[in-house]
Amino acid sequence: MTGTPSDPTQRSQQLHQGLRGYPCEIFQFDPRIKTGWLSDRYFVRTANTLRHAGRDPVITMQVFAKHRGVLAGVYEALRLLQTQLAPGFDFAELRVETLLEGDDINTGGEDDWEPVMHVTGRYGGFAHLETPLLGVLARRSLVASNTRTVVDAARGKPIIFMAPRHDDWRVQTPDGYAAQVGGAASVSSDAAGAWWGQRGVGTMPHAMIAAFAGDTVEATLAFARYLRDEEPDVQVMSLVDYDNNAVETSLAVARAMRAEFGDGVLTGVRVDTSERLIDDSLIGDPEVWGRAKLTGVNAYLVRKMRAALDAEGFTYVGIVVSGGFTPDKIGHFEKEGVPTAAYGVGSSLLGHSRGDHGLLTDFDFTADLVQVDGKPEGKVGRTMRDNPRFVTLDWGQVDGEGSA
Incomplete structure (x- = not known):
């Protein structure tokens, strides 16, 4: 997989057709992801604290990487959101805007911090998924980016x-x-x-x-x-x-x-x-x-x-x-x-190298809350940024799978 289209219609087609080729079951997610067992504990406690306080905010989570390279793990991340929400939450309520599998990212330089995904929905449903979602994107993008360097x-x-x-x-x-x-x-x-x-x-x-x-x-x-x-x-x-x-x-x-x-x-x-x-x-x-x-x-x-x-x-x-x-x-x-x-x-x-020869040793992703209940909200220096290359996911075009 080398190169992605620039035309918005073609990009939407590639996202939905590609995702249909990778159904939920192919990833064999650990059922304990839903419980937060594989998440940084502070995310689980955040969701619990919100519930205890009677708060159910709708937030936008913005994901970006600090490296220039090739984005990979998008399909897996989307299926993670689809299948591993907390009990009582419906994936169809999530609004997801994303770049494509195989997109070049941060092409303007590693200080670009280009957003690769926006996830909007009730935070209690997916607070615990930040850890595995970032991990998926990090590992996949590391391998994909190094492979692309060698392929080129x-x-x-x-x-x-x-x-x-x-x-x-x-x-x-x-x-x-x-x-x-x-x-x-x-x-x-x-x-x-x-x-x-x-x-x-x-x-x-x-x-x-x-x-x-x-x-x-x-x-x-x-x-x-x-x-x-x-x-x-x-x-x-x-x-x-x-x-x-x-x-x-x-x-x-x-x-x-x-x-x-x-x-x-x-x-x-x-x-x-x-x-x-x-x-x-x-x-x-x-x-x-x-x-x-x-x-x-x-x-x-x-x-x-x-x-x-x-x-x-x-x-x-x-x-x-x-x-x-x-x-x-x-x-x-x-x-x-x-x-x-x-x-x-x-x-x-x-990534088993010294970071020379153009190869990467890591490819970390970061996520921030940048919007709460429709209003800008985030720590200093992290504001919501649009990306003209984003494709909005239409869950109805995927495969109609449930959230089990």
Whole structure:
């Protein structure tokens, strides 16, 4: 998902059509959200205090972020409002104005604090939802924004979201969805692709090669036989850095695959050389030795692999690279025309970085009450701000689901 329309009619259509594609049940909300168990306790006590005082104000809550990036989590936030109100409150009474999933936000700079959502209604019904709603937007927008940065650097080449192993398993599905909002082409686990209907892709891990006594060729052939018998729609791609000679291993695999299956069956090879190692094929090479940093997956190694494969007629075998790829490194590869087919990127998309290379480590959202019973009300510096890009949600166009 890259780019959103600017025309108001098209924006309204995208919001309502998109939301219908993500029904309430897909998010599997914890039923304890309704009770405030997952909320900052002061919001629960605020609602209780209002009830105790006999007050039932209609308020407008304004949500904004302090970062420039890609907004994600809108559908989830709206379904949260629809299904997790306090008992006795009806979601149909809420007026929601929102930006779209995938909108660029704060494009005027990080001091813009552009409103991304206004929620208006009886505050006792949704006071407790500020905590989970902001958390949803924060995590989804972090992953989506970092993914978009990497996607832009790759100039149209596919990005494989390979982050599931780098965080709690419980966030695999929403993280994978957020990566799709940011433009990722595929994900590495079935869970990460669940919300957008994609199964995990994958080459083969080093563990598979180890299980075949360290023989990459035998492991790849066995992998190909399995896929042809059990998962014929999955493309065969081999991992070729196990012995730290990606050139020779790529050729050995390609020759063996051609001998058993013919040309075109091996679609690619992936190289994931450790950033602490120099591939054996580069050691002593007079063209590059001593002239550049040669550790990890580098341009010289990829070019050498490409030339070797092409020389034997394996032009159809793409080279996928992974391991330490940042927007800067991807941008350098693309600027230099390094012949990669796709990039695998992992933990940095989740904010596990130092905040360099254009990647974010956090993406916090803030909410303020800016209107009470139709009158301006808010702390100093936080006033109600309109957003000409807002789309007003029409609950009747969604799906008619109840608030259970």
